[in-house]
Amino acid sequence: MIKRYLNADGSSNLKSLADLRQWQKERRSKKKDLSFLVPRVEPDVVLLSGNREKPTVTFIGHSTFLVQLGGLNIVTDPVWAARMGFARRLTSPGVPIKALPPIDVVVLSHAHYDHLHLGSLRRLPGDFVSLVPEGLAGWFRRRGFRRVEELSWWSEKRIGGVTFGFVPAKHWTRRTPWDTNTSHWGGWVMRHGMDCLYFAGDSGYDGVFREIGEKYGEIRVALIPIGAYEPEWFMRDSHMSPEEAVQTFVDVGGSIFVPMHYDAFRLADDSPKEALDRLLAEWERRGFPLERLWTMELGQTRLWSADETYGQKVFGKSDQIHG
Incomplete structure (x- = not known):
């Protein structure tokens, strides 16, 4: 018998055909300005390779x-595809795949x-795991x-000096x-000493984020999704709004x-x-310091460390990693 996975609350996040038709009807009535493109910088591939x-x-x-x-080159959810179905990618990847350093580990959130x-x-x-x-x-x-x-929720794998923990998310999956839902979904917590990064994967908002914060604590950098939330009545079980993303950041205790x-x-x-506008508005409404919100440019590299207040240094062509 084929195993089908569920969310922590027992839901599968599957929508009815009627719901799908209602969304498509609403979509046809909307006109969106897609002219804005996320800014980009030239990646410092020399720095990254060394x-x-x-x-x-x-x-x-x-x-x-x-x-x-921890001395590892790690890629999250690797997608350099120029198209998704019939739709062209809005922005090209910030670093060409051929310019990457050898990859040691790939972490996947879902399929x-x-x-x-x-x-x-x-x-x-690279010969990656x-x-x-x-x-x-x-x-x-x-x-x-x-x-x-292959990891189940709350299990961990140590590679070199880095511990990878697979943690829950609220989502679903399908390729055919x-x-x-014949495979699971989730996020990843990566820890090396006091340096800890959380990659949330893809998720709707859920109380499980507080559990992640309680288990791991001291999360330095939190990579959290803010898009694919409209219409919220249809998407909220699988994708969080920007406001919910800020609450997720609070729940996991990110810096x-x-x-x-x-x-x-x-x-x-x-x-x-x-x-981005909704994210910034919510951030300011809560009175959080702007230096703790990194809306990164495509191709941009930032240093972060538990030894620094916020890890503010931005690497560019003129910066030296040992300087």
């Missing part, structure tokens, strides 16, 4: 980041196409990836009409908020600018 000491995070696009931690792209996986440099949700290892092995580890999942693909009716 760094094995300092913790950094580089925004590549959507939910794809290069994280350097949706905008998070798991086979072509990107096959082009990644793939850390994937329960139920997904077979998909990898059937496609020739032998170094794959026949494999709905630095990095928004994601808003810039590359039009998965719902909101636009990148709307998501």
Whole structure:
């Protein structure tokens, strides 16, 4: 019997055909300005290729980041695809895949196409280990990836000096009409000493984020999705609004908020600018320090460390990592 996975509250997040038709009817009546493009900078590939000491995070696009931690080069949800279905990507990746340093670890949040792209996986440099949700290892092995580890919620895997914890999210997954929820979904907590980064994956808002904060504590950088939330009556079980993303940041006890999942693909009716504007408005409404909100440019690399107040240094072509 095929195992089907659920959320912590027992939900599967599946929508009815009537709900889908209602959303599509609403969508046809909306006119959105998609002219805004997320700013980008030239990536410092020399710096990235030579760094094995300092913790950094580089925004590549959507939910794809290069994280350097504990001497490892880690990629989250690798997607360099130029299209998602029939729709072209809104912004090109911030770092070309051929410019990446050798990758040691890939972490996957779930199997949706905008998070798991086979072509990107096959082009990644390095003999990497793939850390994937329960139920997904077979998909990898059937496609020739032998170094794959499958984790269930709250389980951990240590690679080198970095501990990877797979934590819950509220979502669902499907790649074909026949494999709905046959693998799980979640986020990842990566810790090396006092340096800790949380990658939320893709999720609706849920009380489980408080549990993540209670278990791990001292999360330095939190990568949290803010897009694909409109219409909220349809999307809220699977995608959080920008306001809910700020609450998620509070729940997990993060120090630095990095928004994601808003810039590359039009998965719902909101636009990148709307998501960013709502995020900033909520941040200011709560009176949080602006230096703790990193709305990163595509290709930008930032240093973060538990030894610094907020990890403010921005790496560019003129910066030296050991300076």
